[in-house]
Amino acid sequence: MVAAGRHGADRRASLVVRLRDRTTATLRERFRRVRAIGGLAVQAGLAAALAWFVAHELLHVAQPVFAPISAVSTLAASVGHRLRRTVELIIGVTVGVLIGDLLLLVIGTGWWQLALIVVLAIVVALFLAGSAAVVIQAGATAVLIATLSPSVRDLEIPRFVDALIGGGLALLVTAVLLPLNxxxxxxxxxxxxxxxxxxxxxxxxxxxxxxxxxxxxxxxxxxxxxxxxxxxxxxxxxxxxxxxxxxxxxxxxxxxxxxxxxxxxxxxxxxxxxxxxxxxxxxxxxxxxxxxxxxxxxxxxxxxxxxxxxxxxxxxxxxxxxxxxxxxxxxxxxxxxxxxxxxxxxxxxxxxxxxxxxxxxxxxxxxxxxxxxxxxxxxxxxxxxxxxxxxxxxxxx
Incomplete structure (x- = not known):
């Protein structure tokens, strides 16, 4: 009985040690992850704030939602691809705006018109660039144009301007204000x-x-x-x-x-x-x-x-x-x-x-x-x- 009790105690102690070591390793890995991307979080916050300020206060865009979104999207790209991501944002938005406007003039609005507009925007984006970022931006912009244009006037230019502001300010933050070493x-x-x-x-x-x-x-x-x-x-x-x-x-x-x-x-x-x-x-x-x-x-x-x-x-x-x-x-x-x-x-x-x-x-x-x-x-x-x-x-x- 004594030996069995000692064996059980040793086993519990071993489990406690393993649990403690695993918890320590997990916490260490999470802190390392935070240290590695903490700078990115600060960059994203600064870029989003600047994008909103420039679009709203300087250019007087009424609801500059997409400017900070574009800034964060650019910074979310892996290091080394941010300039390309900015170009992809602009291409995707341009394709979505053009396809959405042209088709709305010809076929009007409705559920099947929305489906057709999104399909064509994605197909054109794939043909021009083939990048997932371009496809996502083209499809999302086409949805916005097809659903909001009938009720919101002059949506196209603010959307395009937001993409320019967000992507440009994200690059400004990474290159000048908070540059990577x-x-x-x-x-x-x-x-x-x-x-x-x-x-x-x-x-x-x-x-x-x-x-x-x-x-x-x-x-x-x-x-x-x-x-x-x-x-x-x-x-x-x-x-x-x-x-x-x-x-x-x-x-x-x-x-x-x-x-x-x-x-x-x-x-x-x-x-x-x-x-x-x-x-x-x-x-x-x-x-x-x-x-x-x-x-x-x-x-x-x-x-x-x-x-x-x-x-x-x-x-x-x-x-x-x-x-x-x-x-x-x-x-x-x-x-x-x-x-x-x-x-x-x-x-x-x-x-x-x-x-x-x-x-x-x-x-x-x-x-x-x-x-x-x-x-x-x-x-x-x-x-x-x-x-x-x-x-x-x-x-x-």
């Missing part, structure tokens, strides 16, 4: 991608050193969960370009650290994929019992350190010279491992170290030709102590 946008999006790569390369280095295939498989599985993070990084590069283009405060950064950081998205994507191949072949290497020279896990660990340094220097807006040096150190260590003797999968791992370093060097701002030249020079000769068919593979990487 493009480097911060990039850092926030790139950090999870690069942290994931660092962690799994480090785990693979440890797995190689301990010949632990299970740990290498876990690293392989973890690295595969990167699609959402990479997509967020790509979208952040679009947002950073937009912010540095629209905001006078950040114009000079377009060709400096922000421009270099934004251009790094594609080579970092390639580095992730090549690292996936490296980890996958590390699993095979361990499972097949191939030789693991001491320098091989060191090379993978050096590669992880290079990614870590690249992240830090990007975040600081500094020239990533230390990251380049560390990446080339990984190549030199991989060359030593190759000459000490590796099997077939080991040669592939070495080749992927070289290829991934080349990607990182391109991400740091070098051209592909410069990166390849530095990698070949750092690697040294291709004379391997044990032949595994890898020389040809390395020569082409």
């Amino acid at each position: 493009p480097l911060r946008v990039l850092n926030r999006a790139a950090r999870p991608v690069l942290d994931l790569l660092v962690a799994q390369l480090g785990a693979t280095a440890d797995a190689l050193a301990a010949r632990d295939a299970g740990r290498a498989r876990a690293a392989r599985s973890a690295l595969r969960q990167n699609k959402g993070q990479l997509q967020a990084f790509v979208e952040a590069t679009q947002g950073a370009r937009e912010a540095s283009t629209l905001s006078p405060v950040h114009w000079r950064e377009r060709h400096g650290p922000v421009g270099r950081y934004a251009r790094a998205a594609e080579p970092i994507d390639r580095a992730m994929r090549n690292s996936g191949t490296l980890i996958r072949r590390s699993v095979t290497l361990i499972e097949d019992g191939e030789p693991v020279p001491e320098a091989l896990p060191e090379a993978v660990a050096d590669l992880a350190d290079a990614v870590r340094l690249l992240k830090r220097q990007f975040a600081a807006g500094a020239e990533p010279d230390r990251a380049r040096e560390q990446a080339l150190r990984a190549v030199r260590t991989a060359g030593r491992a190759y000459r000490e003797g590796v099997g077939f999968s080991g040669a592939v791992v070495v080749a992927q170290v070289r290829t991934t370093v080349s990607d990182l060097l391109v991400a740091s701002g070098l051209t592909q030709g410069e990166a390849n030249h530095l990698v070949r020079g750092a690697f040294g000769g291709l004379e391997a102590a044990a032949s595994g068919g890898g020389t040809d593979r390395l020569a082409s990487s």
Whole structure:
């Protein structure tokens, strides 16, 4: 009985701990979400207030409902698409107004006329742009014109003006009054991608050193969960370009650290994929019992350190010279491992170290030709102590 009671108490305590940890993690995630989009909320509030003030107080629009709605709709677009969203708003409203007015003159009002007007407005919007935002605006505006025009005079011009005011003031807020920091946008999006790569390369280095295939498989599985993070990084590069283009405060950064950081998205994507191949072949290497020279896990660990340094220097807006040096150190260590003797999968791992370093060097701002030249020079000769068919593979990487 005592043992059973103790077991029940332990189980309840475990449940309490798990519930507490889950609640803490949930709250932490929600606070992180609020911090991430808190600036957007302030921008949206300011843009909506300014849109209403300009439309009502300066242009004397009687009920400027759609101006603040257009402003909030523009800011609701993902960062990097707000200028396009403004253009889409204007196109959608224009299509809805034109189709609605033309058809009302010809067929009059009624339920079937409303249906026809909405269908034609959406079809024309799809033909002209194909964007969901354009289609929504065209359809909504056509509904307003078809239902309110008989009772509200001169509805078309205020609707069009509201779209211009709302979209324009949303851009003004994001570009001048409360501009985004493009480097911060990039850092926030790139950090999870690069942290994931660092962690799994480090785990693979440890797995190689301990010949632990299970740990290498876990690293392989973890690295595969990167699609959402990479997509967020790509979208952040679009947002950073937009912010540095629209905001006078950040114009000079377009060709400096922000421009270099934004251009790094594609080579970092390639580095992730090549690292996936490296980890996958590390699993095979361990499972097949191939030789693991001491320098091989060191090379993978050096590669992880290079990614870590690249992240830090990007975040600081500094020239990533230390990251380049560390990446080339990984190549030199991989060359030593190759000459000490590796099997077939080991040669592939070495080749992927070289290829991934080349990607990182391109991400740091070098051209592909410069990166390849530095990698070949750092690697040294291709004379391997044990032949595994890898020389040809390395020569082409």
